[in-house]
Amino acid sequence: MVSLNENFLKLKAGYLFPEIGRRVSTFAKENPSAKIIRLGIGDVTEPLPPAIIAAMHAATDEMASRETFRGYGPEQGYDFLREKIAQHDFQSRNAEVSAGEIFVSDGSKCDTGNILDIFGHDNRIAVLDPVYPVYVDTNVMAGHTGSADSEGRYQGLVYLPVTAENNFIPELPDEPVDLIYLCYPNNPTGVVASREVLTKWVNYARENQAIILFDAAYEAFITDPKIPHSIYEIPGARDVAIEFRSFSKNAGFTGTRCAYTVVPKTLQAKTRSGKDVSLHQLWNRRHCTKFNGVSYIIQRGAEAVYSPEGQQQIGELVSFYLENARLIREGLQAAGISVYGGVNAPYVWLKTPGTYTSWEFFDELLAKAHLVGTPGSGFGASGEGYFRLSAFNSRANIEEAVRRFQKLVS
Numbered sequence: 001m002v003s004l005n006e007n008f009l010k011l012k013a014g015y016l017f018p019e020i021g022r023r024v025s026t027f028a029k030e031n032p033s034a035k036i037i038r039l040g041i042g043d044v045t046e047p048l049p050p051a052i053i054a055a056m057h058a059a060t061d062e063m064a065s066r067e068t069f070r071g072y073g074p075e076q077g078y079d080f081l082r083e084k085i086a087q088h089d090f091q092s093r094n095a096e097v098s099a100g101e102i103f104v105s106d107g108s109k110c111d112t113g114n115i116l117d118i119f120g121h122d123n124r125i126a127v128l129d130p131v132y133p134v135y136v137d138t139n140v141m142a143g144h145t146g147s148a149d150s151e152g153r154y155q156g157l158v159y160l161p162v163t164a165e166n167n168f169i170p171e172l173p174d175e176p177v178d179l180i181y182l183c184y185p186n187n188p189t190g191v192v193a194s195r196e197v198l199t200k201w202v203n204y205a206r207e208n209q210a211i212i213l214f215d216a217a218y219e220a221f222i223t224d225p226k227i228p229h230s231i232y233e234i235p236g237a238r239d240v241a242i243e244f245r246s247f248s249k250n251a252g253f254t255g256t257r258c259a260y261t262v263v264p265k266t267l268q269a270k271t272r273s274g275k276d277v278s279l280h281q282l283w284n285r286r287h288c289t290k291f292n293g294v295s296y297i298i299q300r301g302a303e304a305v306y307s308p309e310g311q312q313q314i315g316e317l318v319s320f321y322l323e324n325a326r327l328i329r330e331g332l333q334a335a336g337i338s339v340y341g342g343v344n345a346p347y348v349w350l351k352t353p354g355t356y357t358s359w360e361f362f363d364e365l366l367a368k369a370h371l372v373g374t375p376g377s378g379f380g381a382s383g384e385g386y387f388r389l390s391a392f393n394s395r396a397n398i399e400e401a402v403r404r405f406q407k408l409v410s
Contacts, residue, residue: 007143012152016133016378017041023362024372031370037401039328039389040372042187042346044252046320046394048301049313052251055304059297070296075288077104077260081299084306085260089245095232101264101280103287104294104302106257108217108244112181113138114290115213115242115261118282119269123178128170129159130188130376130383132215135181151381161382162189164351168340169197172204180205182231183215185222188379188388189349190325190341192227198234205240211269211279212241217259220250220318222344238264242279249321249346249392251305251314258294258302321346324398325391331402332389335409346391349376353409361387369404 020040028036047053062068076082082099090097105111113134121143127135136154139145146155153159158177160170168191173180182201184193205212212231219229231237243262247253263283268276294302304310329342332350342348352361358375365371376386391398 005141005143007141007145010140010145010147010154011137012148016374019378020362020372020374024366027366034370036366036370036372037393037397037404038372039391039393039401040374042249042390042392044249044254044321044392046252046317048252048256049304049310049317051304051307051309051313052301055307056256056297056301059300063297073293073296073299075291075293076284077102077294078296078299081303082260084303085245088306090230090232090262093229093233095230096238097230097232097262097264101262102260103263103283104258104260104299105287105291106259106294107248108215108246108259108261109134111244111259111261112213112215113141114286115283116142116144117286117290118279119179119211124158124176125156125179125181126158126160126173126177127181127380128183128186129153129161129381130379130386131181132183132187133379135213136380152377153381159380159382162186162191163382164338164340169193172200176208178210180210180212181215182212183217185218185345185347186341187215187218187345188347188374188376188383189386190343190345190347190388191349192222192224192344195226195228195234198228198231198237202231202234202237202240206236209270210240211267212237214241214243216243217246218249218345218347219245220314221322221346223322224344227344232262232264238266240267242267247302247305250318251302251310252317253298253302256298256301258298320395321391324393324395327398327402328389328391331406335406337409342391348389348391350387350389352376352385352387358384358387365405365408369408371401371404 082102085102086097086099148154158173162168162170168189214231231241246259263280265280267279325342328348329339332339338351340349358377362375374388376383
């Protein structure tokens with residue numbers, strides 16, 4: 001008889017975003033004339049920048065000639081892209097990262113889950129609450145947790161609440177932990193971490209021999225010069241942190257898929273016998289065994305991000321979405337809603353009005369304003385009573401959404 005990975009059976013009824021999709025689909029079928037505006041899933045809406053399109057066209061043409069055709073590439077990514085990443089994203093900020101420490105992939109969502117392959121099953125894992133659901137669900141699937149309680153918290157995980165009461169700054173764990181998930185700019189709350197906050201976490205990890213899994217997928221939206229873009233800007237972070245980055249939101253690659261993970265060569269963990277082992281070597285082996293690499297065409301497009309034209313164009317794209325976030329934030333504030341984030345991030349996190357629960361407000365917003373957002377409780381127990389809106393949409397839709405929202409809560 002075939003046996004199952006019964007850890008999957010511990011998962012709650014449905015992953016957050018498919019559940020949103022199910023409810024929206026049902027409403028749309030029952031209300032075919034409703035003009036629904038979706039500010040829920042963080043998918044981009046604007047076209048790829050011209051510099052990226054031109055690079056992809058040129059790479060496609062190369063595939064038409066025997067002399068320039070490319071087959072399998074290096075699983076870690078082509079040097080032309082890895083070198084640009086190291087230079088522009090890290091070395092320009094005095095962060096010590098080399099091209100050989102960068103692994104190009106098809107998404108940071110995938111990498112934040114796949115990274116668990118190189119870690120043991122007896123680690124204590126800390127997550128912020130609310131949290132990007134992938135961090136929790138992949139640990140459940142891997143057998144690192146017990147069952148969920150009535151609030152959705154899984155036994156075996158250490159939850160670090162972040163709410164308005166603590167200014168969305170998590171306290172250090174009051175019990176030993178081994179793996180720590182941090183995401184800044186934060187998804188879902190849209191807040192950022194100061195240099196002092198990140199230094200506190202790096203020092204904690206060094207003192208407790210822990211590893212930080214740092215998701216910086218939204219770093220391009222940081223406009224405050226005092227806020228670090230990478231955890232490697234913090235002294236000592238190379239010895240305690242893995243960083244995940246993506247081209248999805250800054251350059252519009254949600255449909256073309258390209259991201260990367262940085263695993264420093266100095267980063268080590270211990271075996272049960274106390275022997276130090278290079279995590280870079282383990283991830284390289286895992287990456288090369290289970291992944292054939294991102295396509296040459298897509299990597300040429302990602303390389304164009306770092307051209308002068310590409311930098312200007314993605315800067316304009318990021319500014320466009322940040323302006324959308326400003327319109328949402330200020331529009332909701334004018335309606336008397338408590339709002340957080342949306343300054344150095346594309347997400348606006350709001351307190352649900354009145355006595356609405358997160359899902360009750362989701363249903364009300366959909367039914368009466370034909371707007372879709374994301375219930376805060378879907379990100380964790382501490383997200384109850386909050387709601388996330390995404391700035392990824394057209395300007396016309398954002399302006400209309402703000403008008404509908406104001407009318408609903410007035």
